[in-house]
Amino acid sequence: MEKAFTSFLLILLLLLQYVMASSAMTQINITTDQSALLSLKSQIISDPSHFLDESWSPDISVCLWVGVTCGSRHQRVKSLNLSNMALTGRIPRDFRNLTFLVSLDLESNNFQGNLPQEMAHLRRLKFLRLSFNNFMGKVPSWFGFLHQLQFVSLMNNSFSGSIPSSFSNISTLETLNLKFNSIEGQIPKVIGSLVNLRILELSGNKLIGSIPLSLSNASRLETLKISYNSLQGNIPEGIGNLHNMNLLAMQFNQLTGSIPLTIFNISRIELISFTGNSFSGDLPNGLCNGLPILKGLYLSKNNLHGCMPTSLSNCSQLQVLSLSFNEFDGPIRKEIGRLNNLQELYLGTNQFTGIIPQETGNLINLVKLSVEKNHITGSVPISIFNITSLQLLSLSANNLKGTLPREIGNLTKMQHLHLSTNTFIGEIPKEISNLVELEKLDLAANSFSGRLDMETFNISGLRAISLTDNNNLSGILPPNIGSILPNIEEIDLANINNLVGTIPDSISNCSELTFLDLPSNKLTGLIPTSLGYLTRLQYLN
DSSP, X not given: OHHHHHHHHHHHHHHHHHHHHHHHHHHHHHHHXXXXXXXXXXXXXXXXXXXXXXXXXXXXXXXXXXXXXXXXXXXXXXXXXXXXXXXXXXXXXGGGGOTTOOEEEOOSSEEEEOOOGGGXXXXXXXXXXXXXXXXXXXXXXXXXXXXXXXXXXXOSXXXXXXOOGGGGGOTTOOEEEOOSSOOOSOOOGGXXXXXXXXXXXXXXXXXXXXXXXXXXXXXXXXXXXXXXXXXXEOOOGGGGXXXXXXXXXXXXXXXXXEOOGGGGGOXXXXXXXXXXXXXXXXXXXXXXXTOTTOOEEEOOSXXXXXXXXXXXXXXXXXXXXXXXXXXXXXXXXXXXXXXXXXXXXXXXXXXXXXXXXXXXXGOTTXXXXXXXXXXXXXXXXXXXXXXXXXXXXXXXXXXXXXXXXGGGGGOTTOOEEEOOSSEEEEOOOGGGGGOTTOOEEEOOSSEEEEEOOGGGGOOTTOOEEEOOSSOEEEEEOOTTHHHHSTTOOEEEOTTOEEEEEOOOGGGGGOTTOOEEEOOSSEEOSOOOXXXXXXXTOOEEO
């Protein structure tokens, strides 16, 4: 009995020593975390909202500090979130001691300098967001030692050098965002070995070379953004095999060749943007047969040619279709009227022929319609003027004819109306005064006739008006022009031949005026000295 009691006391003593040792160890670790964070605080040279000044005190438990979260098990700092605090400073080397750190978020501050190499000791780190700061130096190769990383965002900093191939060691990585830095070199082939990668964003850097074929192996990839670089060559055919892709953006590079047809069979894709490259070839007749949820198709500023595929109408969810600045020809398909969700349609600067289909008026959600610089003939369908959601209508530089109907007054949300360089005739409808949101009106180089009533343009937000060239309009500049056009910046009434009377003194009330062009008319009288009050005027003829 006595022996058993002695053994019990011995076990109890050992247990008590263990608890005391564990407590001491925990105390040391908390102290270590506190020292590391106080070292960070000492490197903060600006804390305008006093977030750290008031909270980060040795007299308060570290786990109660602003932005700090501790783990319930070990009572160690597990998460540090100082985002959007306008802090200015650097990350100290002592940061290495936060060895239980899982999440670090310093987004939208003014942290500077290089990332200290000692951060490679943060082996538990899974989430790292340093976006919108002023970090610089090469993208650290020691990221490859952080084997549990799942999310890395260094966007909008000043990182340079190349993308380290050591990223291939992070098999858990799901998001890699390096966009808008100064990163050079090629996209490493080993990026394709990241089998868990879902988001890869490299836009806005200085990357060169070709798109590596190995990217086709990143089978879980959902978002690929590599725009605004200097990438060259063809798009690898295998990119079309990434069946989980929902966003593919490669605009403004130097990519060439044809767009792989397989891309148009990625059923989950919602946005395709290839604007600003040198792609050539036709669009496939089966376009949109395999794109049931596509919302945005951006193909402007390439060398694409051929006719508009009728199958575009199968992209029933399409909201933006941009084909401008290419070499497309043939008619604008009437099937386009089936795209009931379309909000923006850009067909300008091509070689489209024929008429604007009456069915275009079915696009009741359309906000922007641009068909300028083509070979379109006929009149504008009356149905267009019933799309009350329109904010931009650009039909300039075609062969359109006829009169402008009174229904133009239905476009009460219109902000930019460009109908120049056509052969429109008749009077300018007074209903234009109903366009209360109008900012720019360009009716130049047509054959409008009749009396020019400036009250038609009594729209408070109007910034620019051009009626110049070929129009045969008569009338005067009214004495109260300064109140009719209070915010006008550009007035171009050159060469309309029959403008008479004087330039009224009230034009000096157009205080925003920068451009005034009135030659080849029948104006009389003195040039008013009040023009001298137009301090922003840059061009006067």
